[in-house]
Amino acid sequence: MIGIKKLSALLLGTQLLFATGSSTFSATQNYDESSSEKTHETTTESTKKLELHNSISATLESQTSASSEEQVIAEEQVADSSTKESESKDPPTKQSVSRAVGVQASGSGTSEGDPRIVDNSAELKTAIEDPQIAYIKLAPSEEIFYFDVSSPQVRSNVTIDGSGRTISYNKNTLEVRANNVWVKFMNMTFGSPDYSVTTNEYYGLCRGYGNSNVTVEVENVTYYSRIGAQPFHNHGDNSKIVFSGKNFFSVQDGSSDQEFAECNHFLFKKDSHTTVDHATGYYRAILTDGDDFSFELEDGATVDFDTTTEFINSYDSGTIKVGQNAELKINGSKRFVVSSNEPTTFEVDEGGKLDLTFASKFNFSNTSTFNFAKDSTLSMAVTNANQIFSRTISADNFIINNAYRLSFNVSGSTNKEPVNAGFTFSEFIPGITGYGITAGNTPIKPIIGSGAVINSNGTDFTLNSPQDFETEQKTTIRGARSIVLQRLPNPAVILDVKQVVKDTSAVFNLTDYLTNNNVITGVDYLLFSKQQDTESFNDTDKIAEQKIEAKAEEAGEAGEATELTEAEITSSVEFTDLTEQTEYWLYVQIKAGFASGDSEWYEISFTTKTDALNVTFPTEMFFNTEMSEADRRLLVTSQRYRVKNNSAYPIELKINSFSEDGVSGVDLLENIAGDTKGHLYLQLAKDSEGLTTLTKDTKDVDMGELDIDQQINLQFTGEYFGNAGKEINTKYNMILEFTRTGE
Known part of the structure; x- marks a missing residue:
């Protein structure tokens, strides 16, 4: 460390x-x-x-x-x-650990079908240090398993199945003492949600000790700590941390708390789901030792990573890969990377989703590359900056290969385009007619054509096909806090609805939406007492309905609806005479000039408040x-x-x-x-x-x-x-x- x-x-x-x-x-x-x-x-x-x-x-x-x-x-x-309440009871003691009568370490430990069963930490240490034992399983029990012997020395591959037990340790975790070792933890919980169970070791669950090609894998593991909180420490050439199954990590501020991990390579296995809440206040969530860095999601994997600090310190070259239909979300209160000008490659495969939100600009090298495949989506946001990137990314390095949507949000506007990047659009696959660009809530014309290129000089966008943006449109882009590139044809999309819920009333209004070049003629708000199937609303559950509609202009005997202005689309509707502390369901839809342009129904579940004073505090x-x-x-x-x-x-x-x-x-x-x-x-x-x-x-x-x-x-x-x-x-x-x- x-x-x-x-x-x-x-x-x-x-x-x-x-x-x-x-x-x-x-x-x-x-x-x-x-x-x-x-x-x-x-x-x-x-x-x-x-x-x-x-x-x-x-x-x-x-x-x-x-x-x-x-x-x-x-x-x-x-x-x-x-x-x-969590401290009003006596904490569990080592004497409370169950000892199954007549049970000794048993089983050959050669396979999952014949595991070595261990009942206490001494037996666990002995099994870990035996090179003939590859699979260990803790004896099932409702009691806490205290790991209270000196750190085991790992020199061969081993899997430890926790049998769903809660584990406590205090400076006695595993130490790898050889190259080419694979260690797997599965089906266990380290610590407890109230943090009363000690998990204290900032060298991680299994310290790699700098050995090369060491793999630490976790599968169905839950981790809570705010004393010596750091789950992983695995520096070493080609060493990595692997996540499979469903995992949750809560790494909180307390004493001697540090990174989430010290390692260069992270792999999230197919269809795994990993959540990380890193809030120690330490300098960064991930510490590398330089060299190359990789963060890879296999197909269908989901990662939700939240940190109150920087995400990573530095690397010589970095790769972020999101597999098919995988989802990666990283939120940070400061910068993505501590060092500046880091060359980074982003690969998002078909149907993949990448969501990055940080306070400061993304300070990647201008040689960094971004590739977004068919049906993929990107959301990048900075909460304390007026441009997404600190250096201009050229259009040659940002490829949109029939991606579904790319969104960029900044905290304030200046006289510069908000992204500081250009884009190259691959040839469209059949059925795609173009891309629409929206600045704030304002559609920008013309529609972007197949094979088009948008260049950025940091101040303006320039479009080469079918024609450049007009001066007025460029001004609108420079003043916008958000830029959205949406594949067409596509119906309107509701992204967010603001709600102010009181005890007997509630007010709603659209705050974020995409017209996708549709003519918007109305917004419908339907309030129900029960959750609905939007394909078939049950009118008996309907409580109220409100509509924002464009006024009809007389044209002979027929009337033609005019397009709603942005002020009309975002205007508020209020529902009154509601019942206190009652759950309701609201459904919102944008109506377009033709049916295929209508948005999908946007569902909001809300509960009315009580008249009582109600405050949440730590x-x-x-x-x-x-x-x-x-x-x-x-x-x-x-x-x-x-x-x-x-x-x-x-x-x-x-x-x-x-x-x-x-x-x-x-x-x-x-x-x-x-x-x-x-x-x-x-x-x-x-x-x-x-x-x-x-x-x-x-x-x-x-x-x-x-x-x-x-x-x-x-x-x-x-x-x-x-x-x-x-x-x-x-x-x-x-x-x-x-x-x-x-x-």
Whole structure:
């Protein structure tokens, strides 16, 4: 592991206290273990304010740099939080592990049909280190399997079948000590959704130790960790990580948490399904050792990868391949790749889907290539930039070979075309008449012809066939936040419908759609009490219907419908007199001038709210102190924590007070002028902008208004001025206050 290990954590446990004057107040708590969030709601209409007293404890520990072999590790901290259900019970102990009476390690272990059955970690270690044993199976049990012996040395191929058991380990995972070794984990869960089961080892489940041609495979594996959280560490020439079956990884912020994986090559087997939630706040999700990088999905594979940091550090050359009908979705809060100008090849086969969303521009080399086959789709978005690519990609390097649709979205518009790339369209297969281009919600003419080329100079698109875009159209493109290339002929498409749901009413309007060069004459909204088959609506379930229609112009005795304007298409419709806390189904369709241009029905399932105050907020918040490489300062960082208004009305949010519980000897500084030694400068940011400095006298801090369904993200920043290697424990109390707007 290369880099500095992160230490210290801030733990936030929660209890409810009642606001003054709310004598009829009562509250319920709905705890979601997977998200560590609680939703609080009042149960009386007269209650207008909810105060939340939060107990905060923190461990502050300075750090030293670490080599790839020697690490600085924070000890696991035990939270004192009597209100949290998952910690109100005694954690399982090693003595609670089941021991099947009369069962010893049995079976030859030569095949899946004759596995070596093991009942404890000692037997497992012995079996792993026996070169004659290729297939191991844990004895079935409902008890946790504690892996508590020294790390087994792997020198031959082996499969470990967990029999569906939960596994706990603390620095005792496998170590590969030979080249050309294949290790497979299957049918097991590491850790637990509430993270009470320890999975602590940032060298991964099976450390490759730099050996070449080492394969680590997981099949039907679930992983939870926020202490030493890192599932994979497999550096070495031609070494790779393979995913098969259904896998889920939750890699969260806590102590000594790092990447999702350190490896150069990743393979997702045919029809596998893998979900990754990487939220440790570390520098990147994947760390390579340079050289080539590959991320390949075989046919039918699905990968949903979410990270709060950069996706990958660097590589000499990279390949992203999406097989036939496979789906790859990667979301990141920062950049795709840390280093700049990385040459990357993207291959999306027939029917494949690629979805990439990051904050910054994609900083690939201008020699990178993109190939999209028949019926494939692409969605690329940047949430904090005005162009998709940092360098202009030439049309020769971006091939659209009868792909279905390509979408590009940016966060703001400037006087430049939003993509910064050209496109080459292959000769059309039979049945395709062209491609339409949409800028924002505005169709751009002419339709793009077979074999056409769109060139980009970073400022304008230039089309060679059948004719170039007009000056006005180029201006529209430069001002757009989205560009869509849609294969034709095609009906209109609804991409998104905004909804504002209250207790007895709901408002809807189209926010994202494609006309695909159809003449739009109306939008239909149908509301039902039950889910419908759109081929045959059941009118007895229909509650209401609203239509946005073009006005008819008199033409003799006949009337001809005119085309809707964009303002009319996106105008709002409201349904009233609904029942509180009731589920409804809404169906929306764009109507075109001819039937084949009508969109498919867009289904929305929604539940009306209650009049009660309802807010979601985190029950645990952690921060880390990380040493900056430039000046070796101990900076406070944390992941972002969500506060969401689920109420049927806007609310106001503020910090009622923030104070220290006990005496730690660590002062909370108002500023960093004067004597700072041994003290903490702690700040709270809202949506990445500074909100307030937290001190023992902090109170009545206005955090603004939250509209219906609006959310904000809270994050800790600052600096710790303690001595290297010294650990300090502190505890704080914070009171948050939510009030109905105008009350």
